[in-house]
Amino acid sequence: MTLxxxxxxxxxxxxxxxxVRVARRLLELGVETHGFETHGIEIxxxxxTEHSGESxxxxxxxxGSDRVILVDATAPSGxxxxxxxxxxxxxxxxxDVFPCSTHAYGVREAxxxxxxxxxxxxxxxxxxxxxxxxxxxxxxxxxxxxxxxTAARQLLELARTMTAPAQVARD
Amino acid sequence: xxxxxxxxxxxxxGEGALYVKLxxxxxxxxxxxxxxxxxxxxxxxxxxxxxxxxxxxxxxxxICPIAYQMSAVHAIERALGVGxxxxxxxxxxxxxxxxxxxxxxxHVYMLHAPDFLGYPDAIAMARxxxxxxxxxLRLKKAGNRIVALMGGREIHPVSAAVGGFYKAxxxxxxxxxxxxxxxxxxxxxxxxxxxxxxDFPDFEQDYEFVSLSHPEEYxxxxxxxxxxxxxxxxxxxxxxxxxxQHVQHSNALHSVLRGRGSYMVGPLARFNLNFDKLPxxxxxxxxxxxxxxxxxxxxxxxxxxxIELVFACHEALRVIREYEPPAAxxxxxxxxxxxxxxxxxxxxxxxxxxxVLDQEGLIVFAKIVPPTSQNQKRIEEDLWHFVxxxxxxxxxxxxxxxxxxxRNYDPCISCATHFLRLHLERDST
Numbered sequence: 001m002t003l004x005x006x007x008x009x010x011x012x013x014x015x016x017x018x019x020v021r022v023a024r025r026l027l028e029l030g031v032e033t034h035g036f037e038t039h040g041i042e043i044x045x046x047x048x049t050e051h052s053g054e055s056x057x058x059x060x061x062x063x064g065s066d067r068v069i070l071v072d073a074t075a076p077s078g079x080x081x082x083x084x085x086x087x088x089x090x091x092x093x094x095x096d097v098f099p100c101s102t103h104a105y106g107v108r109e110a111x112x113x114x115x116x117x118x119x120x121x122x123x124x125x126x127x128x129x130x131x132x133x134x135x136x137x138x139x140x141x142x143x144x145x146x147x148x149x150t151a152a153r154q155l156l157e158l159a160r161t162m163t164a165p166a167q168v169a170r171d
Numbered sequence: 172x173x174x175x176x177x178x179x180x181x182x183x184x185g186e187g188a189l190y191v192k193l194x195x196x197x198x199x200x201x202x203x204x205x206x207x208x209x210x211x212x213x214x215x216x217x218x219x220x221x222x223x224x225x226x227x228x229x230x231x232x233x234i235c236p237i238a239y240q241m242s243a244v245h246a247i248e249r250a251l252g253v254g255x256x257x258x259x260x261x262x263x264x265x266x267x268x269x270x271x272x273x274x275x276x277x278h279v280y281m282l283h284a285p286d287f288l289g290y291p292d293a294i295a296m297a298r299x300x301x302x303x304x305x306x307x308l309r310l311k312k313a314g315n316r317i318v319a320l321m322g323g324r325e326i327h328p329v330s331a332a333v334g335g336f337y338k339a340x341x342x343x344x345x346x347x348x349x350x351x352x353x354x355x356x357x358x359x360x361x362x363x364x365x366x367x368x369x370d371f372p373d374f375e376q377d378y379e380f381v382s383l384s385h386p387e388e389y390x391x392x393x394x395x396x397x398x399x400x401x402x403x404x405x406x407x408x409x410x411x412x413x414x415x416q417h418v419q420h421s422n423a424l425h426s427v428l429r430g431r432g433s434y435m436v437g438p439l440a441r442f443n444l445n446f447d448k449l450p451x452x453x454x455x456x457x458x459x460x461x462x463x464x465x466x467x468x469x470x471x472x473x474x475x476x477x478i479e480l481v482f483a484c485h486e487a488l489r490v491i492r493e494y495e496p497p498a499a500x501x502x503x504x505x506x507x508x509x510x511x512x513x514x515x516x517x518x519x520x521x522x523x524x525x526x527v528l529d530q531e532g533l534i535v536f537a538k539i540v541p542p543t544s545q546n547q548k549r550i551e552e553d554l555w556h557f558v559x560x561x562x563x564x565x566x567x568x569x570x571x572x573x574x575x576x577x578r579n580y581d582p583c584i585s586c587a588t589h590f591l592r593l594h595l596e597r598d599s600t
Contacts, residue, residue: 052326054233054326056277056308056311056312057315059308060312105281109294112294113293113294113297113304116294116295116297116301116304117301118301
């Protein structure tokens with residue numbers, strides 16, 4: 001089954017763009033996305049998508065994939081650009097790190113709701129990049145720019161291990 | 172003195188707080204504090220061409236963008252003297268059905284039901300009521316599909332235009348929605364039966380209900396603005412009858428009927444003033460739920476929303492059956508110096524817009540009165556009376572009940588300013 005990497009966020013709100021920027025950087029790095037079959041073995045592909053982070057459609061966005069990596073910005077706590085990884089459901093997403101949106105349902109709520117209803121993919125990793133500035137039209141901070149690059153390269157390696165080696169060999 | 176504070180009201184759209192002060196068991200003060208910053212949308216619109224307005228106002232709200240688009244296009248069309256194709260009129264009703272279905276399903280299942288069932292939120296509720304929550308999410312998705320088809324995308328749709336739509340769907344594209352909407356209609360009936368069995372606080376108020384009223388149909392886009400106390404006006408004289416007041420504790424203006432005070436807009440008002448325009452299936456569902464117009468218990472608004480879900484699914488299916496694509500998706504419009512007003516029925520209630528255009532079609536002035544502004548004063552009055560009824564209860568219980576009472580109105584604070592905190596202060600001396 002396909003590995004899906006979903007970059008969440010809003011590009012018009014400063015560091016909230018982190019997840020989306022990671023998704024775009026992965027594509028720039030030339031990651032191979034097509035699955036294929038060899039010697040009767042299905043080699044899974046990789047899908048990279050962007051998402052606003054709205055809970056209910058986010059739950060839909062991982063339907064059909066048993067391995068998903070979500071990337072999203074996390075709330076400021078004095079270490080902008082810090083990358084943290086949660087292996088759900090073993091790790092609970094902390095409320096203060098993923099504060100809810102104005103409509104009260106965001107990435108954390110999507111994960112919790114899916115967990116409550118047994119709708120989580122078999123493997124769900126959540127990459128959080130700590131943001132610094134989230135104002136409307138604010139630029140992405142240098143710390144988050146750096147973290148986006150780091151996370152993209154980490155995910156590239158991770159994708160290699162989660163799919164076939166030939167999948168990601170363009171760069 | 173007891174003070175009950177909800178510093179951040181959850182399960183409402185936007186950011187606000189609630190403050191209740193009690194002396195013994197007497198309510199001394201109630202404030203719905205909306206601290207979400209002003210958003211200045213009306214000012215953003217000035218100097219923009221009228222054709223840009225539907226896309227800009229859609230950004231006011233992620234839950235009810237279509238309402239903003241519809242009030243805007245109707246007001247501008249009235250200013251410019253534009254008549255729309257009957258098929259476009261049907262499509263606009265379908266578009267609105269989509270928004271009502273997604274908004275009401277979200278509120279009934281995810282925001283309000285947990286209050287009645289004693290859960291802190293929908294996530295906790297889902298652990299015990301998985302099938303119910305799944306039904307709610309699927310219903311919401313049925314609405315999203317309509318919006319995505321009609322609007323080009325689910326959030327902040329982009330197809331609504333002055334004079335019609337930028338693109339009209341084919342008959343087959345609409346027919347593709349029908350199967351899921353038939354399921355949604357049955358699910359809405361089941362929703363109504365489910366919520367009718369919840370426990371409702373014994374609380375009624377003598378409201379002035381205000382909504383649109385149309386001679387032939389349950390209102391979406393057209394009709395006169397009426398009330399149960401004799402108001403019967405065209406949208407063009409809305410501001411002669413309603414006024415907005417600034418209060419220190421809120422960034423949202425309080426709207427009142429001139430000389431009369433607070434009033435209620437939204438599903439309960441629409442239901443009470445338009446029951447006879449509901450299709451038979453929705454009327455029968457209401458009767459089966461023991462819901463009769465006029466209903467003055469705001470906690471029963473959850474049942475009314477379910478009835479409106481029945482209506483919206485039924486109406487969407489009707490439109491799909493009757494739809495013939497228009498000759499052109501929109502009529503061309505010519506700019507002229509003019510003023511236009513319109514009100515349409517957002518999921519949360521009446522949404523009024525007025526635009527003044529110059530001869531080039533640029534916006535000189537814009538005024539937007541969202542439903543939550545109109546209900547805000549009424550919410551505070553409900554709380555005065557409701558807290559008086561439950562003042563002897565422990566603070567924690569009062570807090571929960573107050574939040575539930577606020578959610579009766581499904582307030583969209585983001586819209587009104589353009590999360591809610593409760594602060595309860597009790598003086599026991």
